[in-house]
Amino acid sequence: MDIDRRAFLATLGSAVAIEAMSAEALADALEHHMIDRLDQTAVVQSGERKERPYRRGIGSVFVLSGSGDGVFAANKLEPMPVKPTLLDFFKLRFAPANHVLQSATRALKTGMNEETIIACLLHDVVLSLMKPDHGWWGAQLIEPYVSERVSWAIRYHQALRFYPDEAAGYEYPEMYNKIFGKDYVPAPHIKAAYTYARNHKWYMNARLITVNDLYAFDPDAKVSIDPFIDIIGRHFKQPKEGLGNDNSPVAHMWRTLASPDQPL
16 A cells, blocks of 8 residues: 555654654554555545644544554444344454455465464454554453454564564565664563563464565455354354343443443
């Protein structure tokens, strides 16, 4: 996907606001911008930019415009089933989920194992809830329902994005150089997370998310959740009460996604 540097920087606000952002925040903003573009190819942005009444880190489901860049038409969310499943959330809260579906599709087509495929499918769905530190938030969201290896991989993929591994097939994104400059240095907590993950037995599980992540921004790709239904059945422990109703440590996160218009 080609990114217009000026257009991207314009989404961040004034020069003062951009100057105040850390490199890590800028990197996250770039990825979120690319994901948003996949989900808005049919929408034309208005000519005059207005100041946002919300923080950029807010989850997309909470913004009436649907996107952190404010380019979607106002949307009305469909109500969730009484006992919502992961598939229900994909259809009614994560949709169109183009990026994660592309990522998982690539993992499937290249013959990767099912734990890697479901990790790719779930690695960024938390962006509907929260954008900053999405690796940690994303791992927490699905931790009770997947293997420890899958949640671990999702947690650490965020840090691994900034460190190339040519042997694994991951090159440092050239877009990062264009946007942030070749002297970019990751934040200390990102470097610490990378160092820890690089020496962990599950390193490749997180690394493969980044490998599939990098090539999952094709605006013309046609993807569907259908090829992953059986894999979800084997690797996602769907609570019989429904996500958000099972009294798990993260049930409140799923309830928040299900009912984002609740005032309290």
